[in-house]
Amino acid sequence: MRTEVKAEIPADAARDITHVSATHDSATRNLEIECLRYHPDTDAQPRFQTYTVPFRDDMSVLQGLQYIKDHLDGSLSFRWSCRMAICGSCGQMINGVPQLACHAFLRDYFPGKLRVEPLQHFPIIRDLVIDQTDFLNKLESVKPWLIPKDPQPLSAGAQRQTPQQMDAYYAYSQCINCQLCYAACPQYGLDSSFIGPAALALLHRYNADSRDQGWAARADIANAEDGVWGCTLVGYCTEVCPKGVDPAHAINQNKVNSTLDYVGLGRLLMPKGSAE
Amino acid sequence: MTGWWRKNPWFVRYMVREGSALFLAAYALMLLAGLACLVHGEAAFNAWRAALATPWSVGLHLAAVVIVAYHSITWFQVMPKTAPRLPFDPRRITWAGWAATIAVSVMVVALVAWAR
Numbered sequence: 589m590r591t592e593v594k595a596e597i598p599a600d601a602a603r604d605i606t607h608v609s610a611t612h613d614s615a616t617r618n619l620e621i622e623c624l625r626y627h628p629d630t631d632a633q634p635r636f637q638t639y640t641v642p643f644r645d646d647m648s649v650l651q652g653l654q655y656i657k658d659h660l661d662g663s664l665s666f667r668w669s670c671r672m673a674i675c676g677s678c679g680q681m682i683n684g685v686p687q688l689a690c691h692a693f694l695r696d697y698f699p700g701k702l703r704v705e706p707l708q709h710f711p712i713i714r715d716l717v718i719d720q721t722d723f724l725n726k727l728e729s730v731k732p733w734l735i736p737k738d739p740q741p742l743s744a745g746a747q748r749q750t751p752q753q754m755d756a757y758y759a760y761s762q763c764i765n766c767q768l769c770y771a772a773c774p775q776y777g778l779d780s781s782f783i784g785p786a787a788l789a790l791l792h793r794y795n796a797d798s799r800d801q802g803w804a805a806r807a808d809i810a811n812a813e814d815g816v817w818g819c820t821l822v823g824y825c826t827e828v829c830p831k832g833v834d835p836a837h838a839i840n841q842n843k844v845n846s847t848l849d850y851v852g853l854g855r856l857l858m859p860k861g862s863a864e
Numbered sequence: 865m866t867g868w869w870r871k872n873p874w875f876v877r878y879m880v881r882e883g884s885a886l887f888l889a890a891y892a893l894m895l896l897a898g899l900a901c902l903v904h905g906e907a908a909f910n911a912w913r914a915a916l917a918t919p920w921s922v923g924l925h926l927a928a929v930v931i932v933a934y935h936s937i938t939w940f941q942v943m944p945k946t947a948p949r950l951p952f953d954p955r956r957i958t959w960a961g962w963a964a965t966i967a968v969s970v971m972v973v974a975l976v977a978w979a980r
Binding site for chain 2: 755756778821823840
């Protein structure tokens with residue numbers, strides 16, 4: 589005979605949002621979220637607006653912003669998509685630290701005040717939405733695609749790569765273009781002509797790939813004053829990166845390569861040859 | 865960007881690290897002054913040595929030791945970031961840096977003590 593075991597679920601659990609964890613206090617807690625507001629048509633300057641948001645322990649800052657938009661102020665504008673730290677859309681300054689809004693939790697800011705601002709060092713289009721044009725141009729300028737020495741025909745089949753060859757570039761391929769590193773970088777903030785952490789990390793990702801022989805094609809960018817030499821190893825970019833890309837390492841190991849290039853040894857020492 | 869470095873502890877530590885270069889430069893100039901005094905004869909050199917023994921000078925030297933030590937600590941911490949992909953743990957570079965520093969420091973102190 590089969591004994592049926594039923595879990596004890598409160599009769600009103602489906603409607604009551606506070607029944608989430610056994611240790612959670614049944615009273616709903618509120619957090620003050622202060623958002624930067626700016627509308628180019630009506631505001632001369634950005635201003636701040638504070639909202640009181642009821643929250644559960646499992647809510648991210650993004651969910652807090654979504655609560656504001658859904659229930660309190662539909663005009664608040666912000667980018668978001670995946671809710672799981674893979675699309676790179678929801679980057680914000682959260683209490684002065686560049687983070688993905690979906691990757692930061694409201695419970696960690698309670699009972700203090702939470703201030704949400706758009707990513708530093710970028711022009712503001714509206715509210716929490718920034719103009720990404722500069723970054724996108726820089727990304728394109730580093731030629732973020734494989735440049736082989738001799739293009740292979742399809743009939744040659746799949747290219748092969750050992751695990752060690754993949755290790756050489758794998759971490760740098762994890763970049764989700766969220767631009768938190770640009771918000772973190774004071775050199776970019778002081779002079780936006782610096783190519784920047786993510787673009788240079790991706791430049792390195794391709795140069796380090798065994799299938800790519802494009803160092804020469806990217807050298808003008810890498811070797812420029814605004815290329816790897818614009819970095820003074822503050823290292824905050826690596827600290828804020830949500831995917832462990834380590835742009836500081838990508839940039840600074842290329843100072844060696846750039847120097848070798850400068851003295852004319854770089855391309856001689858290249859084991860894979862050059863696609864020039 | 866005004867006061868950008870004051871807003872985040874990470875940037876404060878970065879600016880202290882970079883600021884240590886000023887103390888290092890001042891020390892180098894002081895040593896150069898000593899060399900110039902040496903060239904000018906015993907009286908000048910003794911005057912330089914006497915100036916070094918004043919409380920102000922000792923105080924500045926102590927501050928310089930502390931801040932340059934901080935520079936060394938942070939230098940060894942970031943050294944792995946300047947190296948290409950290594951077949952070993954990057955922290956070995958940091959430890960090797962410290963080992964070399966301690967070894968050389970011990971040798972220099974021993975040499976000075978022996979020469980006295």
